[in-house]
Amino acid sequence: xxxxxxxxxxxxxxxxxxxxxxxxxxxxxxxxxxxxxxxxxxxxxxxxxxxxxxxxxxxxxxxxxxxxxxxxxxxxxxxxxxxxxxxxxxxxxxxxxxxxxxxxxxxxxxxxxxxxxxxxxxxxxxxxxxxxxxxxxxxxxxxxxxxxxxxxxxxxxxxxxxxxxxxxxxxxxxxxxxxxxxxxxxxxxxxxxxxxxxxxxxxxxxxxxxxxxxxxxxxxxxxxxxxxxxxxxxxxxxxxxxxxxxxxxxxxxxxxxxxxxxxxxxxxxxxxxxxxxxxxxxxxxxx
Amino acid sequence: xxxxxxxxxxxxxxxxxxxxxxxxxxxxxxxxxxxxxxxxxxxxxxxxxxxxxxxxxxxxxxxxxxxxxxxxxxxxxxxxxxxxxxxxxxxxxxxxxxxxxxxxxxxxxxxxxxxxxxxxxxxxxxxxxxxxxxxxxxxxxxxxxxxxxxxxxxxxxxxxxxxxxxxxxxxxxxxxxxxxxxxxxxxxxxxxxxxxxxxxxxxxxxxxxxxxxxxxxxxxxxxxxxxxxxxxxxxxxxxxxxxxxxxxxxxxxxxxxxxxxxxxx
Amino acid sequence: xxxxxxxxxxxxxxxxxxxxxxxxxxxxxxxxxxxxxxxxxxxxxxxxxxxxxxxxxxxxxxxxxxxxxxxxxxxxxxxxxxxxxxxxxxxxxxxxxxxxxxxxxxxxxxxxxxxxxxxxxxxxxxxxxxxxxxxxxxxxxxxxxxxxxxxxxxxxxxxxxxxxxxxxxxxxxxxxxxxxxxxxxxxxxxxxxxxxxxxxxxxxxxxxxxxxxxxxxxxxxxxxxxxxxxxxxxxxxxxxxxxxxxxxxxxxxxxxxxxxxxxxxxxxxxxxxxxxxxxxxxxxxxxxxxxxxxxxxxxxxxxxxxxxxxxxxxxxxxxxxxxxxxxxxxxxxxxxxxxxxxxxxxxxxxxxxxxxxxxxxxxxxxxxxxxxxxxxxxxxxxxxxxxxxxxxxxxxxxxxxxxxxxxxxxxxxxxxxxxxxxxx
Numbered sequence: 002x003x004x005x006x007x008x009x010x011x012x013x014x015x016x017x018x019x020x021x022x023x024x025x026x027x028x029x030x031x032x033x034x035x036x037x038x039x040x041x042x043x044x045x046x047x048x049x050x051x052x053x054x055x056x057x058x059x060x061x062x063x064x065x066x067x068x069x070x071x072x073x074x075x076x077x078x079x080x081x082x083x084x085x086x087x088x089x090x091x092x093x094x095x096x097x098x099x100x101x102x103x104x105x106x107x108x109x110x111x112x113x114x115x116x117x118x119x120x121x122x123x124x125x126x127x128x129x130x131x132x133x134x135x136x137x138x139x140x141x142x143x144x145x146x147x148x149x150x151x152x153x154x155x156x157x158x159x160x161x162x163x164x165x166x167x168x169x170x171x172x173x174x175x176x177x178x179x180x181x182x183x184x185x186x187x188x189x190x191x192x193x194x195x196x197x198x199x200x201x202x203x204x205x206x207x208x209x210x211x212x213x214x215x216x217x218x219x220x221x222x223x224x225x226x227x228x229x230x231x232x233x234x235x236x237x238x239x240x241x242x243x244x245x246x247x248x249x250x251x252x253x254x255x256x257x258x259x260x261x262x263x264x265x266x267x268x269x270x271x272x273x274x275x276x277x278x279x280x281x282x283x284x285x286x287x288x
Numbered sequence: 289x290x291x292x293x294x295x296x297x298x299x300x301x302x303x304x305x306x307x308x309x310x311x312x313x314x315x316x317x318x319x320x321x322x323x324x325x326x327x328x329x330x331x332x333x334x335x336x337x338x339x340x341x342x343x344x345x346x347x348x349x350x351x352x353x354x355x356x357x358x359x360x361x362x363x364x365x366x367x368x369x370x371x372x373x374x375x376x377x378x379x380x381x382x383x384x385x386x387x388x389x390x391x392x393x394x395x396x397x398x399x400x401x402x403x404x405x406x407x408x409x410x411x412x413x414x415x416x417x418x419x420x421x422x423x424x425x426x427x428x429x430x431x432x433x434x435x436x437x438x439x440x441x442x443x444x445x446x447x448x449x450x451x452x453x454x455x456x457x458x459x460x461x462x463x464x465x466x467x468x469x470x471x472x473x474x475x476x477x478x479x480x481x482x483x484x485x486x487x488x489x490x491x492x493x494x495x496x497x498x499x500x501x502x503x504x505x506x507x508x509x510x511x512x513x514x515x516x517x518x519x520x521x522x523x524x525x526x527x528x529x530x531x532x533x534x535x536x537x538x539x540x541x542x543x544x545x546x547x548x549x550x551x552x553x
Numbered sequence: 554x555x556x557x558x559x560x561x562x563x564x565x566x567x568x569x570x571x572x573x574x575x576x577x578x579x580x581x582x583x584x585x586x587x588x589x590x591x592x593x594x595x596x597x598x599x600x601x602x603x604x605x606x607x608x609x610x611x612x613x614x615x616x617x618x619x620x621x622x623x624x625x626x627x628x629x630x631x632x633x634x635x636x637x638x639x640x641x642x643x644x645x646x647x648x649x650x651x652x653x654x655x656x657x658x659x660x661x662x663x664x665x666x667x668x669x670x671x672x673x674x675x676x677x678x679x680x681x682x683x684x685x686x687x688x689x690x691x692x693x694x695x696x697x698x699x700x701x702x703x704x705x706x707x708x709x710x711x712x713x714x715x716x717x718x719x720x721x722x723x724x725x726x727x728x729x730x731x732x733x734x735x736x737x738x739x740x741x742x743x744x745x746x747x748x749x750x751x752x753x754x755x756x757x758x759x760x761x762x763x764x765x766x767x768x769x770x771x772x773x774x775x776x777x778x779x780x781x782x783x784x785x786x787x788x789x790x791x792x793x794x795x796x797x798x799x800x801x802x803x804x805x806x807x808x809x810x811x812x813x814x815x816x817x818x819x820x821x822x823x824x825x826x827x828x829x830x831x832x833x834x835x836x837x838x839x840x841x842x843x844x845x846x847x848x849x850x851x852x853x854x855x856x857x858x859x860x861x862x863x864x865x866x867x868x869x870x871x872x873x874x875x876x877x878x879x880x881x882x883x884x885x886x887x888x889x890x891x892x893x894x895x896x897x898x899x900x901x902x903x904x905x906x907x908x909x910x911x912x913x914x915x916x917x918x919x920x921x922x923x924x925x926x927x928x929x930x931x932x933x934x935x936x937x938x939x940x941x942x943x944x945x946x947x948x949x950x951x952x953x954x955x956x957x958x959x960x961x962x963x964x965x966x967x968x969x970x971x972x973x974x975x976x977x
Binding site: 042044144146151230236248252 | 639640643646647665666668669670671750757758759760761807808809810811812817820821824826937938940941944948951952954955956957958
């Protein structure tokens, strides 16, 4: 019976079935929520269509949170990619204490983000934290959570926790590359840099594309660090979309509006993903 | 060159280690020493450890482990062939490829509401199963996408050669492509595990009581009257050390599996 | 291709397994006739959700005693940190059946929860309890629980603000506890020396700065809302209060403390890095653990911001009688006294006036000060969408302290946004 289906669908079916089982209803329900003014603390709910989507256009807070989130994603993912690639290349050739070093460098990922946020809130505390104390002993006073540096600080926390993800993915990518091209390059006497730019990078491109994509998707969800350290301040400097959506839905009880905010984010992210996919992966197909 | 590399790796290790050093100290500090968390001189105490044992942190770690392993297992089981189909056959077209990301992108604060209602209707609240179902909404898409990249990186000539040699489609997948992406599967497993292991929000709203996960327990030390830093740090160590050991062995096996098994093309 | 079929089967099996294991909520509700609090008759299991704080621990320790008085009622307390508890309460409101039979309600939620129809009006039940004496609760505390003429909750504990200061440093400098904002400013400046700041502040965006600055606002003679609930924030008094707050922060608060909240301020004071702070009156024993002598005084101006927790019974609970029997028991005069002696924050005048409480608790001065604070304290916020109102105002205040906005701009924007939120 199943044999009649093309093989591609037999491979794909379990995934689609399982995903549909767990998300079809929740997704549909969320779409409906976004079209209503459902507020937990009000008994009556009415259908408002796209009204809440429209009002987001003029919602200054949403715009600011969107801008902060985009800046955060671009810088966090960019820095993590650069550091992660460098580390992965270094680790690939390391022999001494290889497994131990790798395992240790991966560990920041396993600390629950809210704990990471709280940890850095105290590590960077101007009066009680060891890092400002160390800087202070050489005469430096850095306002980590002030207007200028709050967002970069949140980026730095993210880099601490998630660069290991880039290392993990890129290292796995490097190790699954075929060996022939490298051997050929060696025979040709290519320099290390030339091998890297002409052989390693092109071969690794699909993995890099996925690495950027997955990390960016996750970075769009930045919430815990902000919640633990600044609550979006000073002013609006670190307000992010996830924190805004959480506040709107769970703190201010407006589930409908929160859902609409969520779907605008979904639309934007899928658009970005499609662009990224086309530029990064299609080039590979041509190459 | 090699010396620079060593210094770079060492510096990275130091940056990772610094906060841990602070955590390690805080885990053995009494309340007075914790008022000044940067202080180095203090009388060590086991109070924090007693507290996390009595707060059931170990049980939560067990729940988290169960949830993460089942979530990752299921995700790999259906995600691996799915990713292969998407990578090789462009199965389902662009709609499927991006559609599966939908639930991963949607903010938890939105998706958790219907999930809660479903769990309520089916009367499965506060069970590991409902947490697993909610974790699948983001782990499954991520694991699948993760693997798409690895399948894309395997040259098609590998399978073509294998099929010329008389292997069927499936045998070529299993014996030729799969070993090639083993490091990717291992990495995807670790990352899927991380996402499930770290989730706070779904686990909290859907199951904060009997089926409490480790992040819920750890976040429990962030109270209105201040962060219980000592207990939180002890709990962080509980959550990091075993996983670090597991990573060590997974890494080792992966590398060995790579050089040992599979057909070489 | 049997493999893929096998996979599918395995997957389905796993899903069936996942669907089968169910929860077994023990929700035997019911009880005796409505309103009955006869210990012999009331029966049921009360699932209570509370915040994980020392006050909850005090209540937990009273459970065996309650069990003796009400053998038919089984109270199960789930204690969670603030944000987690709120998330759980909010999601429990979505369910058609009760998840909790007794909840604690923070005062900013009171109007929303009552108007949303989630809370059982308690007037008749309160009247039916013999010797309950609700007028013994401080009036500002009672007022918060009254929404549209009905009482929806009874006070659990207060978190009114006080000035918590180092009495030794004050004495050494020849200072008295400040009565006005100017005196506070001067005292904070005077006590700033070397590694010790004159005052630890909590300018974190949103709730924290709102709560702290509210005391400056009251001291300057301003208000957030008038008696009818209209926003009155756009006033010269509010501008003076914010300017003073910023001046004190710049001159006397620790460097780079723009994101500080409760936790940092308490630690700073406890580790001898700050001479005072405006915080909850019951933080006194906590800071005194440091070995340095602290005392509390009324905040400058004499009118403090009042926060308080309440016991409320969800309307859809099936064990309302049992839940109320516990709430009434634990807030009764006798329990209140025992609770306060054990370290709970008081809500009844009778406990505050009780010499036995003074002696076994924190001393006469402390309770007299708390009584004075509670007498004329003003609620953090009142009316619908209070939580959001607090947040929108708190954002502007924080932006002004950070220097992103002028005092004038921040106050007028805050007033405008607050009114919009209340009118929503």
